[in-house]
Amino acid sequence: MTPRSGTLVIRWPFRGGWILATSARERVLLVGAGHPHLHVVTCAPALRAAGTDLIVLAPVDFHYSGLASAVAAGAQPPEAARIDVAALCRRHGVEHRVGRFATIDPEQRTIGTEDGGTLGYDRVSFNLGSVVAPGGMHLDPDVPAVKPFERLSVFVDRLDELDTSATPRRPVRISIVGGGPSGLELAGQLAARLRTRGLIRLLERDERPGAGLPVGARRRSVRRLMERNVEIRVRSHVEQVAADHLVVNGQRQDHDLAMVATGLSAPPTVLEAGLGDARGIPVRATLQHVDHDEVYAVGDTAYFTPGPLPRLGVYGVRQGPVLVASLLAARTGAPLPPFEPQREALRIVDLGAGRALAARGRWWTEGRGSLLLKRRIDERWLARYR
Template structure:
């Protein structure tokens, strides 16, 4: 059955400029029978190069793309805005500024956010791994502080891949400015990157010691304090004696990503902590004309980690299924890969690649990562 409900050309609305929608823009010719509008809140920042940018290995412009420029290049309409609601009966997307956009098909690629506690009055600066524009601002702030001779202690919260990358690249940034500062990585888990092979974890622990990053495992962040961050041992009975103060000038939170709050207010089935509930055709379980991909999407049959590679691999399926829905053809099913390659940028020219139980570390890993990243961004940079 075709998605077109009336006369004229069907209208596809793309909400957000995530990996999958960038791919759709480049392949706009496959949807030549429809008008397409992309709605985005600003620039696309490539998360795969964000840590390296923080450490000074990349200029911010290298990891940024302008969706409006791409829209002009590939023949889409573009609207700067933010989705706040859906009128599915009337086929209207509602934007924060009061505008509405009619649609026949709609797709969401909104990425994820990093929940962050509020800063204490007169306390340390509080930053998050997302939105990535915050990391750009943090780099500029710290670079200027280092040039003024300031040496603020830094705490990174989160012992997963993102937290490890940020801690290492903060050290790399400080090294570029010949700034000797204290950097502490706080992990709620007793193992850094718990899903990594044990050999990779041992190598990583040794590397962190060599570059001077202190690691506190089995500790959780409790609250901000005017002098730093209050932490407590994971599982300990709470009380004043359980709290410890890590004095610092800035706290960077990378302890987990969450779907955007917008999704919970769309009137569609939402899986708490994961995102919009989808069939493996990338369609909403509630509405076959609502699609999604990437970090904001939650496949009912598969709980996927928040890695950009899944949004990239979903993109061709999303494109094929939008085309199929337009023309009343059968849809494809997205089948996630059993294992995904992850390569961490650890600063100082070092990388750590992990795929399943295989791992390898050193300069060759980082060179491979940069080749993959540059190949991805070549089509999207300004």
């Protein structure tokens, strides 16, 4: 096991046992490097000065999902959405362990990694993102999904292969399962790329795609997709998805490629490690676990018990500074700051072909200006960590 670095443990014998004294430094383990943790890494110098040493356990790269559908459809190269976590940590003097979280022992304050390693902590924060929620469907393991990125990249490679041999007479048949904002983005982007070389089907269980968007915005997005010959099938209850077909309302339907975009849930490791359930790791307003003061969770992995939040990057982005303030306050014994989420967040759905749909609450607009705004927000955020 790796000892908690930065913690100087002094032991001396006392009445048949040991007395332990620790230096004031605290070791904070950041598990996963998503939106909020990337921000915490950039604050490492201030945290170090306050006596907090960070260590990050995460894969080498982070993939920004704001560009996921553009990457999936080939409108942007995968590098456009990538942040080099290793380089960011190096720049801010933070130790980075390349690996993935598997287990936790809150009593011992240790976590186990997928490759069998152990890391100790004084405080630990989880930012593991989310995965596609199968929602009762049977999904073959090799079927691509919008999240995590490993499953999205399967789609990118396969689409490139199929596109080289596609023709208007033999178009690539693509099924997109789920007509939420991610499904709409993908359908729009793919139709814009493949044009007559593609036959895109969007399967939605509801009466109309675009759940969570204002009614007018839902209608507009459907119109845009239909203009590009996307086949929209509503009231479609998909039961099974395989590499070459799916079963919908009891009928088999063949395809060359499928993508599952049926909403997001917490990664299975959250449940397996005993930290929470599919909703996420339950946290209080201070982002601390409901049962463990020294365990935090942020971003999509957190289940914010004061009022569940939609799984949107913007909440994770805003939790980053709160987590930093909390780690600093913990050094002085000051009250920990609560996270106060904004009531309504702006969301921008990139519909491809240079257009996007922006919505906040009941307000919405669609066109080129929305896409320019999205690009500006994406670029500014990505530039901060490059």
